[in-house]
Amino acid sequence: MAFLLSVDIGGTKTLFQLSTDDNDVIYEQSFASAEYACFDDALSEFLNNELLNSLTIESACFAVAGPVLGRTGSVTNLPWQLNADDLADKFNIKHVHLCNDFEAVGYGISCLGEGDVLTLQQGQPVEDAPRAVIGAGTGLGQAILIAVNKKWKVIATEGGHIDFAPTNKKQILLLEHMMARFGQVSYERLVSGVGLVAIYEFLRAYKQYDEDPELRSAMIADDPGAAISDFAINHGDKLASQALDLFIDIYGSQAGNLALSVLPRAGLYIAGGIAAKNLARFETGAFIKAFTAKGKMSELAKTIPVRLILEPKVGLMGARYLAQQEIIK
Secondary structure, three states, X not given: OOEEEEEEEOOOEEEEEEEEOOOOEEEEEEXXXXXXXXXXXXXXXXXXXXXXXXXXXXXXXXXXXXXXXXXXXXXXXXXXXXXXXXXXXXHOOOEEEEEEHXXXXXXXXXXXXXXXXXXEEOOOOOOOOOEEXXXXXXXXXXXXXXXXXXXXXXXXXXXXXXXXXXXXXXXXXXXXXXXXXXXXXXXXXXXOHXXXXXXXXXXXXXXXXXXXXXXXXXXXXXXXXXXXXXXHHHOOOHHHHHHHHHHHHHHHHHHHHHHHHHOOOOOEEEEOHHHHHOHHXXXXXXXXXXXXXXXXXXXXXXXXOEEEEOOOOHHHHHHHHHHHHHHHO
């Protein structure tokens, strides 16, 4: 029996899982990423657990929320740098594989069960066509999947950082507002947790609404993006609701851009915590309306199956799959 280490490294949290090569999970733990100066510190704390310190890890896969070049990777929203060879030597791991976090999500899609996915648009599925995945959380990830010899080959991208393209006058004003703050404005600046907050702040100034003091207190006390979503869905707050609606419009538009770039007739998948936590809002049809609003290509966009991933650990599942593949090689 071989032991595998799978790690999903995000800007907000990092999830560790030790399992066997038969997919039996031995131990799992989540860490707040910002509390650690580097990834090595978090990994050391996980492995120092008395349940694990006597075990030898055969293979590990570290899925990084940022670009991976060869044997090195960096986390976009943290100062973490990873080197696969250094990690293998320091922690006595025979095989260490680094991948982009959405590469791991892409491989994890094949590990999902029927109940782990919700269809937002049936489309006209073509089995051996490409797939694509997009997901908003701390950042905005994207990947492309190509069918090769009846298996999926996942191609990581940094497509979440392409330039934001507004689709109406309100979004043009939003772009101008964001350009004054940041210069270049990517989709990730808006389609992410901090992006939802930026949209809320823009609308507060643009609409000149009175802000609910309870919402402001909740934003200060905890995750401000989650507070906005909560007040939009559970408290009927007008400003928060409009912010979430605008967020979903921009999210749907960028998902449609990805769909036209790839033509994923085998499915475009939506991952990331924001969609799954605001499921009712994504089911209203607003996301798909923005997804298919592509002018001459609207009818083509309607043929793309769109599926929302409900399983929050899909990236970890993909990392475990890749760790297994390192043993098989």
